[in-house]
Amino acid sequence: MAKESMDFRGALIKEQNLTFAVVEVSPSILDAGETAARKERERYEPVFKDVPIVLAARGKDQRVRFLGRPDIVRYLMKAGWSRIPWKQYQARKKDKNPFRDWA
Numbered sequence: 001m002a003k004e005s006m007d008f009r010g011a012l013i014k015e016q017n018l019t020f021a022v023v024e025v026s027p028s029i030l031d032a033g034e035t036a037a038r039k040e041r042e043r044y045e046p047v048f049k050d051v052p053i054v055l056a057a058r059g060k061d062q063r064v065r066f067l068g069r070p071d072i073v074r075y076l077m078k079a080g081w082s083r084i085p086w087k088q089y090q091a092r093k094k095d096k097n098p099f100r101d102w103a
Contacts, residue, residue, distance in 0.1 A: 041068075056076070
């Protein structure tokens with residue numbers, strides 16, 4: 001049976017006329033290669049319609065890694081993990097846009 005909801009930690013950021021999403025994932029997703037990362041990113045596309053999605057991971061050593069559009073990754077690396085406005089979210093299948101409050 002498919003899950004009816006998806007809980008995740010993420011952020012929607014509007015910076016310099018660009019809106020993009022950052023989603024925290026397990027470091028193992030980034031370690032698994034581009035195909036695994038692409039599949040993970042696709043899971044969030046229904047939530048963040050037409051918004052670039054960057055995957056973010058922080059290992060046990062606190063090392064931060066981002067995977068996504070190079071210009072956005074550079075911005076996030078300069079800004080730092082602590083400046084990302086993280087929130088805990090729940091997307092439900094029945095919601096057409098569970099993040100309408102982000103618009």
